[in-house]
Amino acid sequence: MNIPFPQQNKQVQNILNELESFKINDMPWKSGKIFAYVYDAGEEAQELMRKAFGMYLSENALDPTVFPSLLKLETDIIGMATNLVNGDEKTVGNFTTGGTESIMLALKTARDFNRINKPSIKNPEVILPHTAHASFQKACHFLNIKPVITTVDKTTFLAIPEEIEKSINENTILMVASAPSYAHGVIDPIPEIGKIALKNNLLFHVDACVGGMYLPFLKKLGYDIPNFDFSVEGVTSLSMDFHKFGYAAKGASAILYKNSELRKHQLFVNSNWAGYTMINTTVLSTKSGGSMAACWATLNYLGTEGYLKNTRITMEATKKMIEGIKKIRGLEILGNPQMNLFAIASDELSVFRLSDLMREKGWFLQPQLSSSSSKENIHFSVNPSNTPHIEQLLLDLQETVDFMYQNPEEVDIKSILEILQNPQPDTLDKVAQILGLSNGAVPEKMETINALLNVLPVSVREYFLTEFMNQMYT
Numbered sequence: 001m002n003i004p005f006p007q008q009n010k011q012v013q014n015i016l017n018e019l020e021s022f023k024i025n026d027m028p029w030k031s032g033k034i035f036a037y038v039y040d041a042g043e044e045a046q047e048l049m050r051k052a053f054g055m056y057l058s059e060n061a062l063d064p065t066v067f068p069s070l071l072k073l074e075t076d077i078i079g080m081a082t083n084l085v086n087g088d089e090k091t092v093g094n095f096t097t098g099g100t101e102s103i104m105l106a107l108k109t110a111r112d113f114n115r116i117n118k119p120s121i122k123n124p125e126v127i128l129p130h131t132a133h134a135s136f137q138k139a140c141h142f143l144n145i146k147p148v149i150t151t152v153d154k155t156t157f158l159a160i161p162e163e164i165e166k167s168i169n170e171n172t173i174l175m176v177a178s179a180p181s182y183a184h185g186v187i188d189p190i191p192e193i194g195k196i197a198l199k200n201n202l203l204f205h206v207d208a209c210v211g212g213m214y215l216p217f218l219k220k221l222g223y224d225i226p227n228f229d230f231s232v233e234g235v236t237s238l239s240m241d242f243h244k245f246g247y248a249a250k251g252a253s254a255i256l257y258k259n260s261e262l263r264k265h266q267l268f269v270n271s272n273w274a275g276y277t278m279i280n281t282t283v284l285s286t287k288s289g290g291s292m293a294a295c296w297a298t299l300n301y302l303g304t305e306g307y308l309k310n311t312r313i314t315m316e317a318t319k320k321m322i323e324g325i326k327k328i329r330g331l332e333i334l335g336n337p338q339m340n341l342f343a344i345a346s347d348e349l350s351v352f353r354l355s356d357l358m359r360e361k362g363w364f365l366q367p368q369l370s371s372s373s374s375k376e377n378i379h380f381s382v383n384p385s386n387t388p389h390i391e392q393l394l395l396d397l398q399e400t401v402d403f404m405y406q407n408p409e410e411v412d413i414k415s416i417l418e419i420l421q422n423p424q425p426d427t428l429d430k431v432a433q434i435l436g437l438s439n440g441a442v443p444e445k446m447e448t449i450n451a452l453l454n455v456l457p458v459s460v461r462e463y464f465l466t467e468f469m470n471q472m473y474t
């Protein structure tokens with residue numbers, strides 16, 4: 001696409017009005033009826049973050065010797081994170097832009113640590129339970145590491161230590177477990193996996209991206225949470241996101257390591273080009289200090305007291321939701337969720353239709369496709385802003401489920417599958433048209449698309465999603 005470049009200056013107010021107007025079709029996340037994407041600690045916290053972000057907007061974290069303020073913010077944040085996840089004086093880490101970057105760095109560090117310490121490894125492998133976040137497979141893709149995926153328990157959705165141990169070979173550079181997994185909110189048996197790591201002299205990463213800013217507070221509230229962090233022997237690195245249940249502005253996560261000997265392999269240094277000496281601790285080079293300042297501000301604004309309160313109210317709301325949903329005919333909770341994340345499924349009703357019908361009532365529920373470890377389901381992440389709306393949610397769910405039993409309806413994906421059986425040059429266009437996806441439009445009804453994706457083999461799913469996304473950004 002080629003659009004005319006603006007000729008004249010525009011007034012500040014007009015620009016801001018225009019920016020505001022673009023949001024018209026966005027999900028109204030302040031409604032408290034959305035169970036994904038936005039982690040919000042309330043208007044005062046938002047206002048503070050806007051100011052803090054603005055204060056450090058233009059400072060550049062490329063070079064901490066030029067902006068010692070950013071070094072101070074980063075070491076403060078990492079120190080506080082270390083405290084929450086039971087690190088010690090030797091624990092080190094860095095502030096990153098998100099879980100994906102933290103995980104990418106953990107894998108890069110493991111790969112380069114092993115290049116030095118186990119030079120016989122030519123084709124590095126990482127062992128991933130199938131419930132490990134997709135960003136691990138993305139990191140493998142970027143770093144040319146082979147993901148070795150292990151099956152998880154079909155009812156608890158927990159990683160199986162024996163399966164992990166069986167997958168260890170001379171190319172293994174790292175083992176991974178989640179605390180908890182995003183999909184089902186269950187915490188892998190980390191102490192057991194830690195023992196395997198020690199026994200086999202392997203690095204072990206705990207993905208606490210979504211749990212790192214929640215489980216420590218849940219523990220303080222007296223909930224029975226198994227050890228999942230640096231208190232477990234064998235854990236060598238851990239990722240935790242501040243932009244999830246730390247409620248910080250997006251672009252805020254941490255990667256922590258047991259010691260600096262290991263972290264050293266994360267750094268990239270280059271003094272062999274025509275320009276300035278480049279020393280990068282993370283993936284990005286030039287980066288705003290804004291998200292660091294907003295994160296630092298939020299941690300200090302909420303403090304232990306604020307996080308305990310948010311943890312308490314969201315956990316109480318979660319328990320209420322789970323109890324209520326269990327009483328609704330046809331719906332079930334997958335596994336035994338241990339924090340404010342869970343997934344619901346049904347053997348009788350289409351969860352995709354349920355999600356669409358609930359959307360008509362103003363709720364946004366996140367569908368998850370079936371996979372080799374789980375049937376299709378709907379994911380909930382419960383935020384403080386959701387807590388006043390739980391009774392209404394349960395009423396609307398009950399009403400929608402009743403409606404679905406009274407008005408059964410099957411989506412017709414057969415005709416699409418038939419077209420797909422015999423691919424022609426125009427197959428994709430035809431299918432896109434049936435699905436309402438032409439010209440990259442975002443369809444209102446997702447049921448047909450989800451139902452179709454749900455039955456397609458993974459490679460066909462991914463082919464479609466790539467084509468669709470590739471068209472959307474034009």
Ligand SMILES: *Cc1c(COP(=O)(O)O)cnc(C)c1O
Nearest residue numbers: 098099100133135181182209210
């Ligand atoms: C969100 C999440 C990630 C990825 O984090 P991003 O910030 O979206 O890049 C990784 N692991 C888990 C468990 C998560 O919940």
